[in-house]
Every structure is written in structure tokens, then in C-alpha cells.
Amino acid sequence: MQIEELRLDGNAAGGALREVFAWEMTSAIASCAGCGAAGPVATLLNYGHDMGVVLRCPRCDAAMMRIVITPGWIRLDASGIDLLMIPQSTSV
Amino acid sequence: MTYRSVAAPAPARLEWRVATVAQVRDETPRARTLVLDVPRWPGHRAGQHVDVRLVAEDGYQAQRSYSIASAPEEGLVALTVERLDDGEVSPYLCDVLRPGDGLEIRGPIGGYFVWDVAIGGPLSLVGGGSGIVPLMAMLRHRVLAGGVAAAGPPTRLLYSAKHWEELIYREELGRLAARGDVELSFTLTRETPVDWLGYRRRVDESMLAELIWPPAAMPHVFVCGPTAFVEVVATLLVRLGHEPTRVRTERFGPTG
Numbered sequence: 482m483q484i485e486e487l488r489l490d491g492n493a494a495g496g497a498l499r500e501v502f503a504w505e506m507t508s509a510i511a512s513c514a515g516c517g518a519a520g521p522v523a524t525l526l527n528y529g530h531d532m533g534v535v536l537r538c539p540r541c542d543a544a545m546m547r548i549v550i551t552p553g554w555i556r557l558d559a560s561g562i563d564l565l566m567i568p569q570s571t572s573v
Numbered sequence: 574m575t576y577r578s579v580a581a582p583a584p585a586r587l588e589w590r591v592a593t594v595a596q597v598r599d600e601t602p603r604a605r606t607l608v609l610d611v612p613r614w615p616g617h618r619a620g621q622h623v624d625v626r627l628v629a630e631d632g633y634q635a636q637r638s639y640s641i642a643s644a645p646e647e648g649l650v651a652l653t654v655e656r657l658d659d660g661e662v663s664p665y666l667c668d669v670l671r672p673g674d675g676l677e678i679r680g681p682i683g684g685y686f687v688w689d690v691a692i693g694g695p696l697s698l699v700g701g702g703s704g705i706v707p708l709m710a711m712l713r714h715r716v717l718a719g720g721v722a723a724a725g726p727p728t729r730l731l732y733s734a735k736h737w738e739e740l741i742y743r744e745e746l747g748r749l750a751a752r753g754d755v756e757l758s759f760t761l762t763r764e765t766p767v768d769w770l771g772y773r774r775r776v777d778e779s780m781l782a783e784l785i786w787p788p789a790a791m792p793h794v795f796v797c798g799p800t801a802f803v804e805v806v807a808t809l810l811v812r813l814g815h816e817p818t819r820v821r822t823e824r825f826g827p828t829g
Contacts, residue, residue, distance in 0.1 A: 485800070485801075485804075486799075486800050486801050486826075486827045486828075487800070487826060487827050488800055488824065488826075489800070489824050489825075489826055490822065490823065490824045491685075492622070492638075492683060492685065492686050492823045492824070493638050493824070493826075495622070495638075495682035495683055495684075496587065496624040496638065496679055496680070496682050499586070499587040499679075499682065500587075503584065503586075504584060505584070505682075505683070505684035506684075507682075507683055507684050507685040507686070508684035508685045521685050522685075523683075523684075523685035523686060523821075523823075524685075524822070527824075568684070570584075570684055571584075572618065572684075573584075573615045573616050573617055573618060573621075573681055
């Protein structure tokens with residue numbers, strides 16, 4: 482099976498993102514530090530693995546966000562994101 | 574001097590809760606709906622999902638996401654789970670879990686792949702396999718939100734499955750179509766029943782051109798199902814002239 486068939490998207494990382502961020506993040510707009518493409522976190526390509534999540538730019542494939550949740554620590558590398566705009570939504 | 578609050582309050586932290594299975598309902602030979610009783614459930618929006626966590630006796634944890642099948646108006650959380658033969662979680666949910674059992678869930682999750690009647694239409698829903706689940710929540714919400722007087726926005730559903738027996742919610746969809754609540758199209762990609770009047774091939778550009786509202790109508794399009802299905806359909810829709818930002822996608826991973 483090709484790797485591409487296994488990938489998910491930012492929607493599936495929604496729960497993990499709520500462990501890090503206070504707000505619903507799938508509708509946040511993330512700008513890629515590599516190529517400048519901007520779009521909802523839900524549209525980032527998600528190559529999840531047992532240890533955490535890697536969200537990649539759908540245009541240039543650069544890793545935009547890496548989250549690893551281990552006992553006692555959440556490791557977040559968002560160096561692939563230039564700007565994150567998070568809507569302050571009051572809905573559930 | 575008095576101060577007033579201007580910022581919207583941050584939502585409460587998503588907590589894992591133990592839901593109780595209230596009811597199970599077999600939809601197809603491979604798909605089962607679990608109706609859950611969730612303490613302090615805050616409600617949800619059509620299209621959202623929950624995370625489910627199973628913890629084995631040795632502490633090993635497995636986690637998966639499942640779309641909520643029920644409309645917000647129903648006041649309950651129903652998940653429809655399709656059994657993957659080599660799955661780690663779905664066989665347990667489909668074959669072992671019984672009414673009265675507990676299930677750890679977290680949610681509701683999602684702010685992108687969601688639709689409410691307030692967002693409007695026209696609405697085009699494209700589902701492959703179990704991708705029908707969040708779309709069904711949207712259809713159920715469209716019916717229940719409207720009430721007797723108001724009709725929801727014009728809505729079309731294209732549902733692709735391998736076999737007729739695997740069409741989840743088949744009868745309910747038929748009733749919605751008969752009432753004019755949705756224009757319904759099925760396509761089967763493996764064998765088809767003898768008297769089959771629907772499509773009998775994988776979703777392709779000409780089928781989408783025929784069935785999705787034209788780009789000029791500015792439809793809201795939601796595509797959900799196996800990753801390969803979603804990516805092919807989304808690519809074709811953009812090629813047909815649809816605005817990429819109006820085509821929302823949710824990938825479910827490899828097909829069962």
C-alpha cells in the first residue's frame with residue numbers, strides 16, 4: 482500500500498491539537514514557512530504515527546507542525562509555521 | 574474604574590469521559606451504530622467527530638476517531654463504525670461492545686468539516702464507504718433544523734460503495750430522497766444487483782460534472798471517505814472549476 486493512501490489530514494489531529502491549544506484548531510489558518518501557502522489546519526496532510534502527529538504543507542510537503550505527546554511532556558515543533566490565525570469560536 | 578470582559582472565553586479543555594453504550598444497531602453486515610450516553614455532553618455540530626480510546630489490561634492504548642452520525646437536534650451521540658478486518662479498534666466496537674459497557678470518548682472535535690443550515694447551500698455531499706457517516710449527520714440536521722415550515726437548502730448526495738449491501742443508511746436515504754429532502758445518487762464499484770438503476774463505476778470527472786452543482790452555483794461541497802477517494806474527487810472538482818476553498822475534505826485513511 483502506498484504511503485499516500487495511509488495519510489489523513491488535520492481533521493484527525495483535532496483531538497491532539499486540543500491537548501495543546503485552548504481553541505478548536507482545525508479551522509485555524511496556518512501559513513507555511515517553506516512556501517508561503519496558507520490554509521486551514523484541517524487541510525494539512527497528516528502522517529500520524531503512534532508517538533504523535535506530523536502535519537505537512539499540502540503544497541510543498543514541508544513539515545509544518547510536529548507534536549509528540551509523552552508522559553509529562555508535550556513536544557511541539559511549529560517552526561514550519563510562519564503565522565497561525567486561530568478563530569476564537571464560541572461554538573462547541 | 575470598572576473593567577469589562579471583551580474577549581470570547583476560551584473553550585473548556587476537552588476531557589476524556591466514559592460514555593455508556595445505550596444501544597447498538599447493525600446497519601450493514603460490516604457497520605454498526607453505537608448510541609452513546611455521554612455525561613455532560615455539550616452538544617455538537619454536524620460533521621464533527623469524537624476520539625475513542627481503548628486501554629488494555631497491560632496499559633496499552635489504542636485511539637481512533639469516529640464521526641458522529643446523529644444530528645445535533647437528536648440530543649445523543651451516535652457513532653457508526655465500519656469493521657476493518659485487520660483493525661485494532663473497530664472489531665472490538667462492532668463485535669464485542671454491548672449496551673451497558675463503557676467507552677472512553679473525547680469531543681466533539683472539528684471546526685472545518687462542519688455544516689449547519691445557517692451556512693446555507695446549495696450543498697453537495699460526496700461520500701465513499703464509511704465517509705457517509707458525517708454527511709448523514711448533516712442530512713439529519715438539515716431535516717431536523719428546518720422544522721415543519723422551513724425547507725433546507727437544495728442538497729445533493731453522491732454515495733459510492735463497493736456493494737449494495739454496504740450502503741449504510743440505505744433505507745433512510747431512500748426515504749429522504751422520496752420526500753425531496755435530497756437528490757440522491759449511488760454508485761457501486763464492484764458487483765451490482767441485477768435490477769440496479771444507479772451508477773456502476775468509480776466516481777469520475779463526468780459523473781461529478783453531472784451530479785455536483787456547477788461551480789457558478791457556488792455550492793458548499795463536502796467530500797469524505799478513504800484517502801484515495803477523497804483526493805481523487807477533490808482534484809477532479811477543482812479541475813471542473815470549483816473553488817478549492819469551497820471543497821472541504823475529510824480523509825479516513827486506507828480503505829478497509
